[in-house]
Amino acid sequence: MAQPTAWEPYPEPLAVDSAPLPEYGSGSLADLLPTLAAGMGVPGTTATITELTPADRNCVFLIDGLGWEQLLAHPDEAPFLASLLAGSRGGTGRPITAGFPATTATSLASVGTGLPPGAHGLPGYTVRNPDTGELMNQLRWQPWTSPRVWQPYPTIFQRAQDAGVHAAQVSSPTFENTPLTKVALSGGTFLGRLPGEDRMDLAAEQLAAADRALVYTYYAELDGAGHRFGVDSDTWRGQLMHVDRLVQRLAEQLPPRSALYVTADHGMVDIPFDEQHRIDFDEDWELRAGVALLGGEGRARHVYAVPGAENDVVTCWREVLGEQFWVASRDEAIAAGWFGPQVDDRVYARLGDVVAAARDDVLIIASEREPKESAMVGNHGSMTPAEQLVPLLEVRS
Template sequence: MAYAAWDHPEPLALGSAPLPEYGSGSLSDLLPTLAAGMAVPGMTAAITELTAADRNCVFLVDGLGWEQLRAHPDEAPFLASLLGSSRGGTGRPITAGYPATTATSLASVGTGLPPGAHGLPGYTVRDPATDQLMNQLRWQPWTDPAAWQPYPTVFQLAADAGVHAAQVSSPTFEHTPLTKVALSGGTFHGRLTGEERMDFAAEQLAAGDRSLVYTYYAELDGAGHRYGVDSDTWRGQLMHVDRLVQRLAEQLPPRSALYVTADHGMLDVPFDEQHRIDFDEDWELRAGVALLGGEGRARHVYAVPGAADDVLTCWREVLGEQFWVASRDEAIAAGWFGPPDRFDERVRGRIGDVVAAAHDDVLIIASEREPKESAMVGNHGSMTPVEQLVPLLEVRS
């Protein structure tokens, strides 16, 4: 059931959306900063407080938000110790970028570009060439990866500059299009367990005088989606992540820096009509809409020809104060997808005619067309601190 417009008479001002810190403290700034410290041509050290190291490892824990980490120090004592400077490093939050979702964030990390440049601006987006929704995480339906994301990754640029570049992750990801467009360059090493990845990442760091190594752990995110970010299962996964980070930190070769970060935070959304607005049962929201993309907290809305203005007006009236609702041009100009002067025009048609980013703890689900996603406990995607802020924790040897 839709909310009546009079329940929310004053839509949120677009200027009140807390923009990601593109250019100074976002995921897209991390690898360029590290590569600049290793003298890779064309790279800029945007995160100015990071000190250059000869060997750098980024350990990305899927779903490990800054606020969730700070709320669970007992489950993650080693990580909690990195929030200060007691181990020779510093801990601070950086922002994921919009939307705060895995495919977008991994592309931002690997390319060093904001979403409006690399062109993966959501979980599902319209392919202008086919007018179909494309799932950028699963790469379905398939499209040419090099055409979809044509820029070189930081790993590729580093390898070309003589840096030993490597990714250590699950063997499942070795040949995926997302890995190709976001994280390729140097060598990929598949390892099944987290412990094996930590050990091999340390070996790869030591393999070069200058090294750039990436490793990844996904299961914390899965636990949050299925059971919630304060469930026993999620807490157990956090405890395991804490042990993995300590295991890697204790094996760092000389002149190394380890950075622990994440692709997004997460929040639990209650299962009721007030918090889960069902697009498939809401005639007002469906009116004039050809395709519904994105995800529950970060929607791309594609209008039928000629209906974009009416859809924008309706979504603003119906959603009221609970979402920031912008037109495509407004969202781009406001910098949601990165600085407007870095926006690549090939990406414009992938972004919704209307873009809706959740402010409150609500979702726009689609129970019929997205049954699995609509049933998730933990969710993410928008620009609120609980989703945007991810840790940047440092250990140096």
């Protein structure tokens, strides 16, 4: 990144508290399952999304990568989903917020535990493990660490099962024994099916299996199409059309006294392939100065400084990134509520000494350290509406 000349000062940095916060405690992904469980009488859960009416049987269908703004922009490809939007033939669908960062591992943990990232402790795509000093990829769980030490809280599915509610997860068989599933979505019965149609049929069967049921199902391929080809590509649109048919298939099989909720883990933005929009950390001496580890992802970075260089790094990142990113020290990000109302002690050092969240259509890539991630068309992670807002669509029987 070129350094401004003496007569071209750095842009004024964005204020940390100007970032649009997730609606923790009233309208975030972490509030969904506790609200549904509370409606079924599960002890220790509270209904914080107050407009949701309790149901005996609840199913959450999470579509990876389906942001609210992307759904609104493609009604022709998703006519059934569009019919569930507020103001459309009686639909009541509205957006809720993912949480920060808006990324899969963080969001799935928020959904399953009913806790914000500062509590469940999966606060990014990659974060530093304070015990080893290494970056840990929380989606792939590499390097391996004890799942129950990393995330000790019970899931809502476990609480529901203990309360006599039939709990089940219907997803790809490849996810059954992953550490992320164990810490975020375990409890009850895991049922693996590859075809999406089979998952929909089985989810409906699981809803009907008991008088009270809490069922989760998941579809990942829309997100993959977005990363590879972008959210305005024909491939992504084709995946959205397929997802729309899957939702309708499940909705038409709901047993009596059921509620189906369609949501997502994050939205996505396409970033152009040029130096203006993709700032390469591996080639930028200013951003590298004083940095020991670069974590997170392109639009939501955790930056770990060499001991003693923390203040210099946050100052430099603010100067270099100017109005393109919200740049906060760890304590500033915590105080501003980026990771929720509180951060557990075990989570504190996992957060970057500096946390940078993109406001503009820009990435901090790392072409040598992260070649695959740096080549993605569609990206996510930050607090912009395109990434942060996800649908909450409802079908009742």
